[in-house]
Amino acid sequence: MAARLLRLRLTLLGSAFRGSAAQGFRAVLVGLLAVAVAVALAWLPTLILPEAAARADLDVFIGSALLGAALLVPFFANRGHLEPRQFASVPARPGSIASALLFSTVLTWPAILLLVWLVALAVLRPEWQQPVWALALGLVLAYLFAVTATRVSSALSKLWFGHDRGGVLRVVGTVLLVALLPLAFFGITAISGAPEGSTSAAARALGWSPFGAAFAGAQQAANGDLGAALLHFGVLIAAVVLLLAIWFPIVRASLQSVERPADPAIARRGLGWFERFSAKPASVIAARVLTYWSRDPRYRVGLSAIPFVPILMILAFWVAGADLRTLAAVPLPVILLLLAWSLHNDVAMDSTAIWSHVASGIAGRDDRRGRLAPVLLIGLPVALIGSTVTVTVMGEWRVLPAVIGMNLAVLFVTCGVSSVFSVLIPYPTTRPGDSPFAQPQWSGSGSGLSQTLSMIAALVFSVPAVWIAVIALVDVTPAWNLGALAFGVVYGTAILGLGILLGGKIFDRRGPELIAATQVFD
Template identity: 35%
Template sequence: MAAHVLRLRLALLTGALRGDTGHVMRMAAGAVVLAVAVAAACGALLGLTDASAEITLTVTVLCGSAVTLAFAAAPLVTGIEDPLDPRRFAVFAIAPGPLAAVLVGAGLLSVPVFALVPLAVCLVIVWAAHGVAWGVAVLAVVLGLLTCVLLGRVAYAVAALVFNERRSRELTGIFLLAVLVVAVPIVVFFASLEWGRRVPSQLVEVAGLLTLTPLGASLGVAARTDTDGSSWIPLAVALATLVVLAGLWVLLVRRMLTTTPRPIAARGRGGLGWFAILPGTPGGAVAARSLVYWMRDRRYLVNIVVIPVAAALTIAPLAIVGVPAGAIALVPVPLMALFLGWLPHNDLAYDHTAIWMHIASAMRGVSDRIGRLVPVLLVGVPLLAVTMPLAIWVHGRWAVLPALVGVCAALFFSGLGLSSIASALAPYAVSRPGDSPFQQPERTGGAMSQALVLVGALVAAFPALWWGWLALTGDASEAWVAFWVGAVSGVVVLVAGVLIGGRIFERGSTRLMEFAEAT
């Protein structure tokens, strides 16, 4: 039975190379890109043979943990159908235990695992060059490969049982956005390091902690042997992880063999997009509706595009007057945070008469306020998370990164909180749905609410700005004070703004409806 399943798995892999010319060309191009990426990664790993033990520990554990996490996360959101789904074998009356073992063996025959094999060989060579015994190095990579395969099997099973009905391209987009948010800062940070010197102690500590977790324990078996010789703790964690994953996999196989999936006709939420992903609550409905608008309405899209452009335009005048490039790099990101927080200060007016749905359903104001902030958070958080490390890279002092995060958090969250109040208290006329975003109607007001949100956000963020300035011009340890002051003040203003704005929305529903009808 095992040999038959393995032959089927190999047939599936080779069958992917058959088809029309276009399909074959795409598969060939993908294979070439993968081969080039693997070759580049192997070259980078082999370059660690002459590096210090700390650098080797940091790079191998951090990168290995990221790969392990990818095996667990990708099946949950990508929507790829599992060719080794245990339910496909239900008609053969195979016991759950043997079937689970066979499917793990077949899982080793996959493209991701094939890509990891050369990397594993390079890891063994690198660790051996650092004095680690060959047996320990081979044991470490074998444990790592088994952990990845078992995590992938468990993740596929969980996705099939739980998330299959709610999986969509929107969820995949969120996953890719999350990968971008995590990957870009890591790449920027690694690119900024001078690898000929000692790795920052904080990074070494993070890598050391990962060797005590299921993500990095297997690699820690060899890496910790190279540094301090305490490899028995990672070994115990890695073995315990494999035992837990194997037991969980057997239970999931048993569950999948004894349950019947719901028929496709009963899945009534398949084409609802964001409405199928977000919670079925009033706030979730508002968030889903707002996301649809923000991604399709030109009026919203123009506002999003203008913000990074406006922030970037501040670079030219500062450079002309002779401000150093390191200082200029820290200016655009806080400006983007300020404008992103200011962005929803009049979002209620963009609904026009559609606001009647919220009012007629007696929706709580807090639900409306929270739901409208979701699109801005979904755009703003990744944008700031990607641009902040880039700014620090140009600036050159990573010690001030916490200060920049605190300042941006204070400006962004404070702006969102004050915008939640302003949009319900003082909306002003905007272009109607379907009109050009550059065609603005005559206004009798609106400048005051715009200015108050901007000035209020700056006032709320002043403590963080002050401590950030001290960190920039003096002691870098003040950066953490700026971080906590900015984070706390921003969250406090955000929560207060949502509560106050919700109350204003509920009490002024008649006034808001009259405004929508009149504009």
């Protein structure tokens, strides 16, 4: 089985050079360019940092980034990867198929380029070449980790999400990549210009992770500390064993399960967002609400006004003499706050369809979760990408974890608050089909009360995460910043979950009243 797959991989590699002479020349040129880039990546640290100690830290950072990419990228982009389900009809044991797929991965272009980089690293680091066995062991373990991580990540993605959601995963991966590029740029510049002590702590921390253990172990062995080197290699060996322990059950599960076939009698094209979500209550509501947000001018008018509020705030503070670098952290949380707060009256905006949720017996928590889809799909990329822009303007990339934690917390907390108030105190709003600038006549005070209370609640519940983030921005240490990130994510997620549960219970209890209220508004 392994020999057949290796021959297949060789044929696929050779197919890139077949065809016309121009195609073959172009393939050879691209291949040589890729090899040159891999070698240049190994040579770059020696050019930037001639001192061996500082260069070792940079090697740990670059190696960790590459091995991390080997684990993460195949989860989001695996369209051309072989998957275990493709061999379900082959008369072979799951273990044989798993081993063959694992061995054949070495004959793929990413694996070949990684091998070229590792070999170039071994040649261009003379300080690592004594003892030779430690360098060879570390680089071989790094290569095994990358290969197994790629296979496990790709197989997990296809087992969980299948082919239908491949496009959505690629979009999510692209957004994350764009969000992390500024961080990588500032990290490289800071490492090249910072004193040794400010970067060695982060390099030591990465050295005890599976991503940087091989390179930190090679450096420890070169320094004569073989015990520490073996401990680093032990971390990497444990990670490889763990990945192998996950890989074989994944192959067995993939061979014993199939994707749900599409019903040929049901239209699968032209349904917009409904094509990209599963046929479950929360997912269907999410698809319908996303359709509203993309077509209904009421939502577009509201969204178009959100960016102008923080701009006016910055102008006011700037006129008052405030430092623009300090104010750089203000606009993004305000944008996320207003974006999530726009859900606080979503039931009234959806007045023509709310009766279908109540009549069909949909659980309130599914209604609440489905309505969060547009804000989260917009807010999460904005929070990640905007955080990198924020630290760019501030000129301090070390505070990025705290900024991300603060922004995610504001987004999640406000979503949770809005999930409660949209069913607790709905008030009349523009009806579907009317001008987005027209407002219905209403003699009650629900509008001002709901807006005021929901905004106050969102601000009050956001204070803990913002306070901890501000402390981390003032005391720029890794511990405070990572703690602010963890607290912001955990705290925001907890408030969001509580808001969904509480809002769902209110929806279940007040379903008839909500229908009556929205009919009055119409």
